[in-house]
Amino acid sequence: MSYTSSSITKRKFDVVIVGAGGSGMRASLQLARAGLNVAVLSKVFPTRSHTVAAQGGIGASLGNMSEDNWHYHFYDTVKGSDWLGDQDAIEYMCREAPKVVYELEHFGMPFDRNPDGTIYQRPFGGHTANYGEKPVQRACAAADRTGHAMLHTLYQQNVSAKTQFFVEWMALDLIRDAEGDVVGVTALEMETGDLHILQAKTVLLATGGAGRIFAASTNAFINTGDGLGMAARSGIPLQDMEFWQFHPTGVAGAGVLLTEGCRGEGAILLNNKGERFMERYAPTLKDLAPRDFVSRSMDQEIKEGRGCGPNGDYVLLKLDHLGAETIHKRLPSVYEIGVNFANVDITKEPIPVVPTIHYQMGGIPTNINGQVVVQQNGNDRAIVNGLYAVGECSCVSVHGANRLGTNSLLDLLVFGKSAGNHIVEFASRTKSHKELPKDAADKSLARLNRLDSDAKGEYCQTVANDIRATMQQHAGVFRTQASMDEGVRKINAIRERVGGIGLKDTSKVFNMARIEALEVENLIECAQATMISAAARKECRGAHTVKDYEHPADHPTAPLGRDDANWMKHTLWHSASNSLTYKAVNLKPLTVESVPPKVRTF
Numbered sequence: 001m002s003y004t005s006s007s008i009t010k011r012k013f014d015v016v017i018v019g020a021g022g023s024g025m026r027a028s029l030q031l032a033r034a035g036l037n038v039a040v041l042s043k044v045f046p047t048r049s050h051t052v053a054a055q056g057g058i059g060a061s062l063g064n065m066s067e068d069n070w071h072y073h074f075y076d077t078v079k080g081s082d083w084l085g086d087q088d089a090i091e092y093m094c095r096e097a098p099k100v101v102y103e104l105e106h107f108g109m110p111f112d113r114n115p116d117g118t119i120y121q122r123p124f125g126g127h128t129a130n131y132g133e134k135p136v137q138r139a140c141a142a143a144d145r146t147g148h149a150m151l152h153t154l155y156q157q158n159v160s161a162k163t164q165f166f167v168e169w170m171a172l173d174l175i176r177d178a179e180g181d182v183v184g185v186t187a188l189e190m191e192t193g194d195l196h197i198l199q200a201k202t203v204l205l206a207t208g209g210a211g212r213i214f215a216a217s218t219n220a221f222i223n224t225g226d227g228l229g230m231a232a233r234s235g236i237p238l239q240d241m242e243f244w245q246f247h248p249t250g251v252a253g254a255g256v257l258l259t260e261g262c263r264g265e266g267a268i269l270l271n272n273k274g275e276r277f278m279e280r281y282a283p284t285l286k287d288l289a290p291r292d293f294v295s296r297s298m299d300q301e302i303k304e305g306r307g308c309g310p311n312g313d314y315v316l317l318k319l320d321h322l323g324a325e326t327i328h329k330r331l332p333s334v335y336e337i338g339v340n341f342a343n344v345d346i347t348k349e350p351i352p353v354v355p356t357i358h359y360q361m362g363g364i365p366t367n368i369n370g371q372v373v374v375q376q377n378g379n380d381r382a383i384v385n386g387l388y389a390v391g392e393c394s395c396v397s398v399h400g401a402n403r404l405g406t407n408s409l410l411d412l413l414v415f416g417k418s419a420g421n422h423i424v425e426f427a428s429r430t431k432s433h434k435e436l437p438k439d440a441a442d443k444s445l446a447r448l449n450r451l452d453s454d455a456k457g458e459y460c461q462t463v464a465n466d467i468r469a470t471m472q473q474h475a476g477v478f479r480t481q482a483s484m485d486e487g488v489r490k491i492n493a494i495r496e497r498v499g500g501i502g503l504k505d506t507s508k509v510f511n512m513a514r515i516e517a518l519e520v521e522n523l524i525e526c527a528q529a530t531m532i533s534a535a536a537r538k539e540c541r542g543a544h545t546v547k548d549y550e551h552p553a554d555h556p557t558a559p560l561g562r563d564d565a566n567w568m569k570h571t572l573w574h575s576a577s578n579s580l581t582y583k584a585v586n587l588k589p590l591t592v593e594s595v596p597p598k599v600r601t602f
């Protein structure tokens, strides 16, 4: 039975939030507490969102265990971003950090404690005291289950604030009116297979990352970049999508993450000679250099024949010297992961690890209020009325070309709250909803009916696997121009096949094949944005390392071939034209002096 507009139900809210991870629920809490009528949609039960998997900690310069202040955090984040982060947003985040962490503590977050009762903080990659001098203890942690503790805390607060959750509802498309304002979303109720229109004064996207465009990923299976797909299909560009973070320590062969908190607690990386090789690459921070640095160093060790194992294709993470007691107290999940995914008892022997896709630095462009911004009439940051984005799907941009560990959970709290506050203020001034356009659900109806009409079409997971294999091969830790150009050709060809995906079973009730097919339409937007943006950026910066541009003779101060003269700019990928525009990085912080670009050593 095909989908028709007459069978669509309509509901009205002040605000619709798509996504019940840390960012969505931090925002919804602000809204529900202000008395707004807020609906939060999630493909899974809220506490199963990927935030639940975050292990290591939340960055904030509390200074509980070593001298710290937000200026150091600001400097580290700018440097970590390889100067692609917008310094106004970075300053805002680092200044707000202690406030949002204490707020979370007061919501009931079960942080680990120091003997004096203050929040326990561990060192983390790229976080330093005194502008790079030595590692600092800045990551506020609840053992190695920080995201778990945070997500449950936020969920409970939301239940108490009477947030309405729509669990196992998948948002499909943004609804924009003739003026381009966002006035709601369409969504599929997964249990019944019915299509709904949810009208709202404001829509906030908090759909998390798209880590599933890669074959080997630390991300949950639901991380298919839906919010990015929705934005891209409705004419909103995706920013800085070439920058994907490889986490140095995914379990080799399994992809499951071992938190950087391991190295924060003192674990070290070894090659097949038993050498602590990070001492050579980053003499000051060693194993606690930022992730792009450590991942490249590991890859280099493996490529130069110093990898471990029968195929020499991984390195080892050694933890046993921390002692079983510390491991069971501070890293209990890492211990379990070792046993379950690598058959290794980390209290006794080292565990095989490889760099694994972990985080997208790019996303839907926003300002520090969470408002989505686009280029319009010469303005690089024109506001799209009615649309906000926060969390990993957004790009504000605080992470630039490389995120520091612990800065994502922080980003969720800071910008979830600031977007919430901004929406409350807007809602108080806006008495009525804008009208829905007549064709509000047409795009979604067309997508659903096309899938249903093509029983002989290609199976969605065959196409998805080809997307993942292509990204893995052509957008890895080290890239070359030729390989990226080939990746662009392949991914453009796969996009044609996405249009030919079909459903054999068109039944409605809990039809997961339909959900997965719709997800692939989001994966392709993210993959294409990534490949096109990567092939266009003719330099090395942060996580984007292109062999062809290493060590250019005319830029002797840039060890990795960063080209500040030409590339201090964000990429913006436009889906309809499959092309890019650019906008300048904001080097002006809000109140302090700018940190000028310099060589990045650790």
Ligand SMILES: Cc1cc2nc3c(=O)[nH]c(=O)nc-3n(C[C@H](O)[C@H](O)[C@H](O)COP(=O)(O)OP(=O)(O)OC[C@H]3O[C@@H](n4cnc5c(N)ncnc54)[C@H](O)[C@@H]3O)c2cc1C
Pocket: 018, 019, 020, 021, 022, 023, 024, 041, 042, 043, 044, 046, 049, 050, 051, 052, 053, 054, 055, 056, 057, 058, 059, 146, 147, 169, 170, 171, 172, 206, 207, 208, 209, 218, 219, 220, 222, 223, 226, 227, 257, 259, 358, 359, 390, 391, 392, 393, 405, 406, 407, 408, 409, 410, 412
């Ligand atoms: C294994 C792992 C460990 C990590 N550890 C840390 C750490 O220690 N510190 C740190 O700072 N960062 C860490 N990160 C990164 C950080 O956890 C994530 O970036 C962050 O949690 C993302 O939160 P979010 O709110 O943006 O989205 P998510 O938590 O991913 O939630 C997305 C939500 O959107 C919903 N959704 C998606 N699409 C749709 C749709 N179409 N319709 C309806 N709902 C939809 C999902 O159901 C879900 O509720 C880690 C990441 C991973 C993968």
